[in-house]
Amino acid sequence: MKMLKDSFVEKDARQRAIAILDEGTFRELLGPFDGFESPHLQNQGIVPQSDDGVVLGRGEIDGESAIVISLEGKFQGGGIGEVSGAKIAGALELALQDNQKGIATRPVLLFDTGGVRLQEANYGLLSIAEIGAAIVALRNYIPVVGVIPGKIGSFGGMSITAGLFSSLIITREGRIGLNGPEVIEQEAGIEEFDSRNRQLIWNTIGGVQRLATGGVDHLVEDDRETIRNQVREVYQSGLNQQPRSTQVELFQSLLMSIDPSQHLTPIELRDIFEKVKEGHEELVKYVGHESTKERSSRGLKWFEALTDPSEEVHSRVPSVKCADGMLEDERARFIAVVPNPNSRFPRARNGEVGLEEGWTIAESVRNAIKEDEGGDKRAIVAIVDVPSQAYGYNEELVGIHLACSAAADAYATARLAGHPVITLIVGNAISGAFLAHGLQANRILALKDPNVHVHVMSKQSAARITRRTVEELEVATKQTPAMAYDIDSFKKLGALHELIEGINADAPDVEDCIIIKEKLRAAIIDTRGSQTDLGNRLRSREAREEGRITSILVRKQLAEQWS
Missing domain, CATH: 3.90.226.10 (2-enoyl-CoA Hydratase; Chain A, domain 1)
Incomplete structure (x- = not known):
């Protein structure tokens, strides 16, 4: 008889962190009783949370030192403010120091975030830049692994952060994109993107599409053990993967093979991406026009x-x-x-x-x-x-x-x-x-x-x-x-x-x-x-x-x- 899967998506941030680490090794850093909550929310009529929506789990993965950073999407949409941002950046910076000293510490980030918390806007921007800086430095020593399990996904500045990771794991329920559907609709109109069209959203930024077009590395089922094992496999493989944010020539070739005057379909993009990866010479190259100086800045x-x-x-x-x-x-x-x-x-x-x-x-x-x-x-x-x-x-x-x-x-x-x-x-x-x-x-x-x-x-x-x-x-x-x-x-x-x-x-x-x-x-x-x-x-x-x-x-x- 087949056992029911143990949903990873349905767990909260703390349960997810525990699930990734070796059994019995989870130790929370800066937990709810340490008193670090956002000092910027209460005066805006928002009740703060005692961990500010970020759980830091110190422990082991396959017996090796690890830090799992887990975002709680149920608090402020997993938004990054001063405290939450400092917890994430600080943890990655300490992992970097460990690795520089020869202590192999494995960093894993579990995404569930809409990006910067707007009530603390520029704190979020600074924090995300610091998070990104730590990831780029860490990648020289050890893979930096990200997991995007659920529909809150990874948006805003945190999607830029996700693009820096050595390896990204996503479920079919996961999404990743810079601009949320509502924001695109606000800025560009409903004709550009209808934020009520669920199928459009998943076909554009969902896990299946992102895997097919090089945006993530692994598509997995929503199952605790499956995700846990995939994280371990990445670390067992070591530093043998070129981060996608460094693959400039590949993605520039993709852009040159796209006709942006057309409303590109997800299937068309997948086909073009496959041909670009394989180096097909019959691809059409679309060339732009030189700028005029009509619009200065x-x-x-x-x-x-x-x-x-x-x-x-x-x-x-x-x-x-x-x-x-x-x-x-x-x-x-x-x-x-x-x-x-x-x-x-x-x-x-x-x-x-x-x-x-x-x-x-x-x-x-x-x-x-x-x-x-x-x-x-x-x-x-x-x-x-x-x-x-x-x-x-x-x-x-x-x-x-x-x-x-x-x-x-x-x-x-x-x-x-x-x-x-x-x-x-x-x-x-x-x-x-x-x-x-x-x-x-x-x-x-x-x-x-x-x-x-x-x-x-x-x-x-x-x-x-x-x-x-x-x-x-x-x-x-x-x-x-x-x-x-x-x-x-x-x-x-x-x-x-x-x-x-x-x-x-x-x-x-x-x-x-x-x-x-x-x-x-x-x-x-x-x-x-x-x-x-x-x-x-x-x-x-x-x-x-x-x-x-x-x-x-x-x-x-x-x-x-x-x-």
Whole structure:
């Protein structure tokens, strides 16, 4: 008689963590009785939870040291705020330290998350960048395994994180995508994506489709023992798999083989992906058009102001500008995302980070890493003015989250390889676009200007998701700086290396450019010889005295409980 399966999806976060670890080895870190709950929810009328929706299970997998990080989708949709984000990032950072010391510690993350918790918006953005940084570093020592078991899945910035994993396991009930269906409908209209169409959603971002098009590695049944065994198999295989976010050539070939003017079906995408993997020469290559200068942007103005046209490096798409130049004695590669009204992908024509943009950023950064291997490492300067990632059906189907992962991965890899990575925010730095292009930098500089914004989502979409009016949302931002859009509020969180005043952000003159070049060079020099992780953001005065106090305390107590 066949035994009934033991559903993994139906378990809560704690039960899932226990199920992955060897029997009897589970020990919870920073559990409910340690008193770490979000300090930012109660004043917004939300009851906090004593573990903030993240369970950290220390134990063993096949007798080897392990840490299982399990997200609870029933609390705030598994959203990432300051405490939950610090628990995840802190645990991965400690696992990295173990592996660097020769103690093989296996990291497993069980996804059940809608992404950034909007009530703590910019805390979530910073945390997800720190989580991603730890994953990219950890992959050099040991596989980093993710499991996406249920329909809450992995969305928002956490889908970008998922794209960085060594190996991803998903069930048929699992989903992964950058933009939730409601957000796409809000931003692009119901004609682009009908959020009420369940079959459309699963055919676009469900487990079966993601496996068929390279977005995950293993599709498994919703069964505790099956999932547990698959995790073990990954570790038994060792470091023999190339992370998908580093497979730039493969996914660029896929994009070139797609006609985005058509409404691509899931089956068509699967067929094209199979042919690309097999290297079929009969594939049609779709070529885009050169951009005109009809639509300028701050990002384009500053790219042109800081670089010489003769030093521009050919980019695969006109919306990604790349140039090499000098900042006195420092070599630097400048990269900016700019509007392209002729983009092949219509949802990415106004400076958004879309499918082509993400993979092209990755190519531009990785080319610099390859060229400088064994020699002096040039600086990489990300000029940031990105209104958001692209919202669209084709984007989700093909995997815009993975394109953003590729860009973030490349910047993090450059930073770890010794390239000073410097971000200059001159306009908008919004959502997954900022996670892809800017948040993996050693140092972040920003212009002090009322039109320089940092956030996770447009106000209209944020209001819809949190079930508030835009007016109510703006009131809440005054109580919680992490929810605010202005650069002064972001500075309070401690992540900015410098906020630069007195610069004409819209029309920089010669003197403005001299000042900014001096600031960039100083940031590069400050970076050389310093640590290559993102820890400086937690050591800044603003972070220690106000902005990240809880993040620091979480990490401190977690380290005390680790061994």
